Amino acid sequence: MLYFDHAASSFPKPKKVGEAMKEAVDLYAANPGRGGHALSQQAAAVVKNTRKELADLFQAPHESHVWFYQNATMALNQAIVGFPFEVGDHIITTTFEHNSVLRPLKALEQQKGVHITYVEPDHTESYQVEDFTKLITEQTKMIVISHASNVTGALFPIKELGEQLSNHHATIVVDASQTAWKN
Template sequence: MGKLIYLDNGATAWPKPDNVHQAMSDFYRNFGVNPGRSGYDLAIEAEQTVSKCRKQLTEFFNGDDPERLVFAYNATDALNQVIQGVLCHQGGHAITTNLEHNSVIRPLWHLLQRSDIDVTFLPFDKDGFIDPDDIRRAIRPDTKLVITNHGSNVIGTCQPIAEFGKICKERDVFFAVDASQTAGVIPIDMKAMNIDAVCFTGHKSLMGPTGIGGICVAEDAVIMGTRWGGTGVKSALRFHLEEYPYRLEAGTLNTMGIAGLLAGQEFIESRGGPEAIHKYEMELMQKLWEGIKDVDRVNLYCAESLENHIPVLSMNVEGFEATNTGTLLDVEYDIATRTGLHCAPLVHEQMGTDKIKGTVRFSMGPFNTEEHIDTAIKAVKEIVQMSKGWTRSLNY
């Protein structure tokens, strides 16, 4: 890893655990054939890896049935399938929030342009949380979908999804959760939380590779298929199969990604499970927060307290655009962060940070250390000093 300090785990977890590299390589070398299409031994072995991963992830989310754990390319793909699969065939009203990533905003926006649907975007409060009562009030007789972020990829706040789920259950509205930032660090119990669909991505806290994600679909949740093709079974039929997992899967699966995702689960277990990883990462987050929160001219966003947060912290140095701070962190200190709008423009519009080109985001992972955070704190303090001389020329 050299001397790079990687604090951009919100974009993707990096580095990946050794066992993930190993499992992917072993799988592809030994069983890299197409599963579910043939009866020879290798194909059966490959299918077993896929089935095992479906089973483990279903248990992980406390879903109902491993067959209803469907694989997608990533969270974006999973969210598109849920949004279109719930709304396309029936129209109606959807409720979402200003905290969403573009992988929720854009599918909804495109449906808004093309079809007869309506969308309500709920604002968050000053601390970055959605009031469950706002969801309750926003539900109308024609509301078909509530879709919310679990952990914000910009401000790190973690929403009370169990409360959202309870309201949706009472009002018989489909409840979908974007768990991109939380799956692997915050336990999600679909049954206890009344969630109809959890959309996840493999490459963040689930510690797997890119190119794999999916949806865990509850037993009685209805999502129509929105793409069709080969499944390897019942090939004579003109129609795509309605049964799971085929209903939402078409074409050859990313089996190597699935093998990596399965190994990611093993890594999480080896570190004591999601709660233990979260605890470790939040200790680093706390250290960073304490180190910079009182520094003059450092602005933190929705971080008065770190309760109900994931290890994602957005900040700016007053007078500096986010990119200036990010570039200095990179060039002068070898610290990788993410700057800008983080694909979540409504968060910034609500906070006013869209006018200063977003924020600098620090996001911690299981391979970060206290030394990394010490360096980041020192860097931020020095950048504040540097910025004093530069602010006038930057003109804001």
């Protein structure tokens, strides 16, 4: 089979993924952190180690900064809808974001009265850092952008954007669904 839908979901999964899931189901699929018995503690240790590895991967200041969700859609919804926006706040995003970003933003616009500016990609289907920095105002509370588009694969220089906005209070939400991986 030739599988062409990798931007939506990789297939086949790496062999190690199946092996790790089978091991968990067969050997220690107890409630992590909810019991004092050996299996629960073993499951908790695996969760803790995973959290630590992810904190290292993303260079988080502490492993408590890593939260687990069922998928990227739920995590992005939580990050966007859970933010304490007020009427008149401003958000910058792009027309190329995934539905998991565009839908909660649309709901916020309708329900909370926030203003959203959508950056359009240029003729190379990418954006420049200045496309965002020039739109920033005192009301801008959040910038939501994917690190790599699931449509074009274009990479955005997210680090540079963060550096340029280090003195601004806007929160940058990065959708790294296509780029968060480890060798």
